[in-house]
Amino acid sequence: MNQNDDLIRRDLAVLWHPCTQMKDHESLPLIPIRRGEGVWLEDFNGKRYLDAVSSWWVNLFGHANPRISARVKQQLDQLEHVILAGFTHEPVVELSERLFALTPPALSRVFYADNGSSGIEVALKMSFHYWLNRCGGDPARVRKTKFVTLGNSYHGETLAALAVGNVDLYKHTYQPLLMTTFTAPSPDAYLALPGESAEDCALRAAAELEKILQQHGDEICALIVEPLVQCAGSMRMYHPAYLKKASELCKRYEVHLIADEIAVGFGRTGTLFACEQAGITPDFLCLSKGLTGGYLPLCAVLTTDTIYDMFYADYASLRGFLHSHSYTGNPLACAAALATLDIFRDDNVLEQNQKLIRKMQQATTHFKDHPHVADVRQTGMILAIELVKNKTTREPYPWQERRGLRVYQLGLDQGALLRPLGSVVYFMPPYVITEDQIDWLAQVAWEGIQKATQD
Numbered sequence: 001m002n003q004n005d006d007l008i009r010r011d012l013a014v015l016w017h018p019c020t021q022m023k024d025h026e027s028l029p030l031i032p033i034r035r036g037e038g039v040w041l042e043d044f045n046g047k048r049y050l051d052a053v054s055s056w057w058v059n060l061f062g063h064a065n066p067r068i069s070a071r072v073k074q075q076l077d078q079l080e081h082v083i084l085a086g087f088t089h090e091p092v093v094e095l096s097e098r099l100f101a102l103t104p105p106a107l108s109r110v111f112y113a114d115n116g117s118s119g120i121e122v123a124l125k126m127s128f129h130y131w132l133n134r135c136g137g138d139p140a141r142v143r144k145t146k147f148v149t150l151g152n153s154y155h156g157e158t159l160a161a162l163a164v165g166n167v168d169l170y171k172h173t174y175q176p177l178l179m180t181t182f183t184a185p186s187p188d189a190y191l192a193l194p195g196e197s198a199e200d201c202a203l204r205a206a207a208e209l210e211k212i213l214q215q216h217g218d219e220i221c222a223l224i225v226e227p228l229v230q231c232a233g234s235m236r237m238y239h240p241a242y243l244k245k246a247s248e249l250c251k252r253y254e255v256h257l258i259a260d261e262i263a264v265g266f267g268r269t270g271t272l273f274a275c276e277q278a279g280i281t282p283d284f285l286c287l288s289k290g291l292t293g294g295y296l297p298l299c300a301v302l303t304t305d306t307i308y309d310m311f312y313a314d315y316a317s318l319r320g321f322l323h324s325h326s327y328t329g330n331p332l333a334c335a336a337a338l339a340t341l342d343i344f345r346d347d348n349v350l351e352q353n354q355k356l357i358r359k360m361q362q363a364t365t366h367f368k369d370h371p372h373v374a375d376v377r378q379t380g381m382i383l384a385i386e387l388v389k390n391k392t393t394r395e396p397y398p399w400q401e402r403r404g405l406r407v408y409q410l411g412l413d414q415g416a417l418l419r420p421l422g423s424v425v426y427f428m429p430p431y432v433i434t435e436d437q438i439d440w441l442a443q444v445a446w447e448g449i450q451k452a453t454q455d
């Protein structure tokens, strides 16, 4: 038995994989990876896969990036971890300072969690706790206990994160356990009415948001949004006008704005942060995934002094934010994040990415003419191709047909990791991808789509 097969056998005897119906592996082979380099992942037989989805959107500068690896190794010999309550360390302080140098001036305090969903829990709890503190800390007096979320949104898998998400596939099963939320329509440009621009579609959705805030603003702690791209919700994209309007409305109705840039932060939308494109400053900015270049789990929740000050009091007042995670602010993760920020600074990454963004667009323009492609959309380094059963009516493929999965399987045969979202095939590659590799990926995706939509 070769090493690939051996590892598959041992794995399937003991592991339970994320976001997977394990029975699928009776027919869909698991892929053991021995090493990574740049955009490539390599199995034990030497077969290589181009990681077109950046391993769930975390990897920015390639696998086994020498600069990030060196920084983590250096940190490893110095301090692997220390409790962050009552203690501190250089990497966490430096990272915090550098994040504030890159984000709007009103953001001035950061709380660390160790994955995206936990960071969302932090932002939700902090928002509620702020309003509680503001009305004297008396739970009987606090009226703000709810959140507004957008249709088709995704914020993670823990229970509060699921509650403020709206992708049925993940949420439906756990519904009985979840707090209730207000759901405002998604500004998703794919849902624009005939003849309506993406901007008008966004403003129409914002008008619906206003109705909720007008009616229920006094019950609402915060609005939570994924700025510009609803990634797990099939890479649906929307116009920045929505964010601008939503930010104004949140201020008017005294509701916090939580910007979940866990997936879209760090250059994915073309700018370092998506909020920049709307010129807004949220009350909470959640960053993770690309924060460490895809090396280690870490989430930073940035907020304002106004919020921080509301918690600053004597211990006995119970105003303090007594939330914690064991690995909060882990030094190795912070070191990886610092190396990632160095690369952004030294390599002019955002400007360099413009070429890749153009290439992704050029390489896929012909996809829109495919008889089963309803939409080819792009925001910066994210490009998505929506497959449908009927192009005229946009009737989707029944989900059980798993057309995207067929494209995935065909891609794997060719050596491309194009894990889809339902019937949406997308590219969200590491920024070290070359223009030739983008052309090749487009060719693989095209051939896969042709075959997967034949019948």
Ligand SMILES: Cc1ncc(COP(=O)(O)O)c(C=O)c1O
Residues within 6 Å of the ligand: 115, 116, 117, 118, 120, 154, 155, 156, 157, 226, 231, 232, 260, 261, 262, 263, 264, 288, 289
């Ligand atoms: C926008 C967004 N928020 C939160 C999360 C949850 O992050 P994690 O998977 O690290 O818990 C994700 C994960 O995909 C995400 O895309």
